[in-house]
Amino acid sequence: xxVAARRSPGVRRATTGLFTGLTGLAVGLLVAILLLIVGxxxxxxxxxxxxxxLTSAPEDGMTAGGIFPAIWGTAVLTLLMTVAVMPVGVIxxxxxxxxxxxGSRLAALVRTAVQNLxxxxxxxxxxxxxxxxxxxxxxxxxxxxxxELKWGQPGLLWASLTLAVLTLxxxxxxxxxxxxxxxxxxxxxxxALGATKSQTLARVxxxxxxxxxxxxxxxxxxxxxxxxxxxxxxxAAYYLPDLPKSLSSQFMHLGYHTYVMATQSPDVDATRxxxxxxxxxxxxxxxxxNLVAILIRSRSRRRVA
Amino acid sequence: MSSxxxxxxxxxxxxxxxxxxRVRHFKEKAIAVAxxxxxxxxxxxxxxxxxxxxxxxxxxFFDAEVAKEASLGKLFLPQQLRVGKPAGFMWQPVxxxxxxSMIPLLLGSLKVTVVAMVVAVPVAVAAALFTAEFAPRxxxxxxxxxxxxxxxxxxxxxxFFALMTLASWAQGSLGLTSRLNALVAGLAMAIAIVPxxxxxxxDALTAVxxxxxxxxxALGATRWETAWxxxxxxxAPGVLAACVLGFGRAIGETMxxxxxxxxxxxxxxxxxxxxxxxxxxxxxxxxxVVFGGAHWSxxxxxxxxxxxxxxxxxxxxxxxxRRAVRRLGGTS
Numbered sequence: 132x133x134v135a136a137r138r139s140p141g142v143r144r145a146t147t148g149l150f151t152g153l154t155g156l157a158v159g160l161l162v163a164i165l166l167l168i169v170g171x172x173x174x175x176x177x178x179x180x181x182x183x184x185l186t187s188a189p190e191d192g193m194t195a196g197g198i199f200p201a202i203w204g205t206a207v208l209t210l211l212m213t214v215a216v217m218p219v220g221v222i223x224x225x226x227x228x229x230x231x232x233x234g235s236r237l238a239a240l241v242r243t244a245v246q247n248l249x250x251x252x253x254x255x256x257x258x259x260x261x262x263x264x265x266x267x268x269x270x271x272x273x274x275x276x277x278x279e280l281k282w283g284q285p286g287l288l289w290a291s292l293t294l295a296v297l298t299l300x301x302x303x304x305x306x307x308x309x310x311x312x313x314x315x316x317x318x319x320x321x322x323a324l325g326a327t328k329s330q331t332l333a334r335v336x337x338x339x340x341x342x343x344x345x346x347x348x349x350x351x352x353x354x355x356x357x358x359x360x361x362x363x364x365x366x367a368a369y370y371l372p373d374l375p376k377s378l379s380s381q382f383m384h385l386g387y388h389t390y391v392m393a394t395q396s397p398d399v400d401a402t403r404x405x406x407x408x409x410x411x412x413x414x415x416x417x418x419x420x421n422l423v424a425i426l427i428r429s430r431s432r433r434r435v436a
Numbered sequence: 437m438s439s440x441x442x443x444x445x446x447x448x449x450x451x452x453x454x455x456x457x458r459v460r461h462f463k464e465k466a467i468a469v470a471x472x473x474x475x476x477x478x479x480x481x482x483x484x485x486x487x488x489x490x491x492x493x494x495x496x497f498f499d500a501e502v503a504k505e506a507s508l509g510k511l512f513l514p515q516q517l518r519v520g521k522p523a524g525f526m527w528q529p530v531x532x533x534x535x536x537s538m539i540p541l542l543l544g545s546l547k548v549t550v551v552a553m554v555v556a557v558p559v560a561v562a563a564a565l566f567t568a569e570f571a572p573r574x575x576x577x578x579x580x581x582x583x584x585x586x587x588x589x590x591x592x593x594x595x596f597f598a599l600m601t602l603a604s605w606a607q608g609s610l611g612l613t614s615r616l617n618a619l620v621a622g623l624a625m626a627i628a629i630v631p632x633x634x635x636x637x638x639d640a641l642t643a644v645x646x647x648x649x650x651x652x653x654a655l656g657a658t659r660w661e662t663a664w665x666x667x668x669x670x671x672a673p674g675v676l677a678a679c680v681l682g683f684g685r686a687i688g689e690t691m692x693x694x695x696x697x698x699x700x701x702x703x704x705x706x707x708x709x710x711x712x713x714x715x716x717x718x719x720x721x722x723x724x725v726v727f728g729g730a731h732w733s734x735x736x737x738x739x740x741x742x743x744x745x746x747x748x749x750x751x752x753x754x755x756x757x758r759r760a761v762r763r764l765g766g767t768s
Contacts, residue, residue: 175600327463406596
């Protein structure tokens with residue numbers, strides 16, 4: 132404090148004003164960047180966006196037509212992912228919050244594992260999906276069912292399971308937080324009325340935590356729908372004339388379609404408006420999911436408080 | 437859920453024919469065991485990643501055929517590339533004699549990550565300081581969702597933005613020869629890691645007890661002096677953890693660098709040369725690689741390295757956070 136104290140009060144007040152302004156500027160910069168990215172996509176893609184664009188297939192090497200197969204692929208992929216990740220993630224969170232004894236070593240280990248899982252680069256999840264689901268599980272399934280190559284190659288099921296592993300930490304963290312917001316009194320009251328622990332869980336704790344669990348599911352879908360690196364290695368296709376017919380089919384995907392159009396188009400100028408419109412759809416999807424999650428959370432917070 | 441509706445629900449279960457206490461006890465036990473078993477999923481996932489990414493990289497060490505093309509020496513030490521030329525590093529996986537040096541890729545990852553960190557850390561920490569120390573409560577309620585939206589932008593969209601907009605702007609204003617380079621990729625990467633650094637740093641700052649601020653202000657320090665000399669140092673381990681996590685996220689980030697770095701694997705210190713990173717190499721080459729060959733194994737080995745780097749960084753960040761909690765006497 133000695134150096135600062137020697138300066139005159141006016142200078143010190145001015146410094147506070149200056150640095151408050153500078154840090155505020157950093158915040159302003161972040162808001163500006165967000166607006167810039169959204170504005171860029173809206174201005175570039177708005178004119179091309181139409182019902183026909185959303186419901187028709189790409190034509191002429193991605194220089195015409197729409198993106199329906201990519202929307203369909205993304206939807207099916209994230210649906211399968213959600214079905215796979217939600218039970219596992221929610222039950223793991225239930226263990227951590229409700230069943231683990233205080234100071235449990237196992238719980239600490241699970242938490243550390245989940246934290247580290249969240250930090251694994253997405254492209255490594257892609258390698259994992261390829262090495263485990265495709266090469267290990269898939270090839271064994273093929274061998275067991277005859278010699279036809281079906282599961283031992285990248286496809287819809289393997290990509291969605293890979294994404295399920297990737298989004299597992301999102302679901303666990305959100306659910307655990309949701310379970311924590313359920314007041315301890317409610318659990319005690321239920322147990323005091325003679326309900327067992329599992330009855331209390333199913334009828335008191337889980338209904339109370341539902342908005343938070345839903346938030347976790349929405350965030351997982353938003354994350355899963357936007358990830359491209361893992362599905363690049365586990366089943367996304369450049370172009371397919373047909374929608375995926377089975378769980379072992381390859382699929383088109385909004386994010387991957389964006390990447391392909393941005394980097395491998397035969398005619399950049401013809402593709403550009405379609406590319407911007409695709410980005411706009413992808414951004415609208417993730418932003419609306421996240422806004423819903425934010426709204427649910429702020430409403431349930433107010434209710435708890 | 438209000439407590440009255442809870443109590444209304446409970447008699448329903450009481451109306452059921454009561455099972456005997458022993459059956460009930462057995463059922464409860466079974467449910468607890470099942471839940472605990474599922475809880476191993478997180479640990480299992482991490483172990484499976486290690487095993488099955490590592491498994492495909494193992495031939496580098498145990499298969500003589502593969503090791504001939506891609507021994508550890510070939511991956512990391514300078515190699516004689518042409519007769520009469522000094523030894524150097526080269527990544528050229530397809531060709532008569534595949535050249536599989538990791539050095540250009542490591543350097544590329546490092547260059548992009550450093551650019552991203554230099555840009556992102558000051559902005560993120562300043563924004564976190566503003567949010568935690570100066571912003572009015574209502575501004576904070578708007579700011580956090582804004583950062584969450586920024587975090588939710590898919591990296592392929594950031595890659596697209598870098599490729600279409602940022603690259604043209606950088607080329608125009610700096611007069612660069614290669615449009616896509618480490619600088620452009622690093623700037624876009626900064627957008628991706630700002631939310632990570634911000635969130636963790638902001639948590640660390642708000643965890644500093646009020647009493648620290650009150651004591652500092654009571655001693656006559658201004659709000660800035662309090663923020664800069666009391667709160668920030670007190671939260672230092674947490675802010676450091678934020679930076680470490682940001683670094684980990686940047687080094688593994690794939691789509692941004694794949695789209696905006698130019699992808700030329702050259703050894704160059706210049707930030708404005710086209711650059712290829714480890715993550716982008718996996719994504720770009722996995723599609724065309726011959727299954728089971730040296731190139732295949734090396735790509736998985738790059739994955740093993742990325743996994744190891746991020747794991748170490750995460751553990752490091754976690755230990756910083758623990759230290760911060762202990763230091764501030766908190767319990768979270």
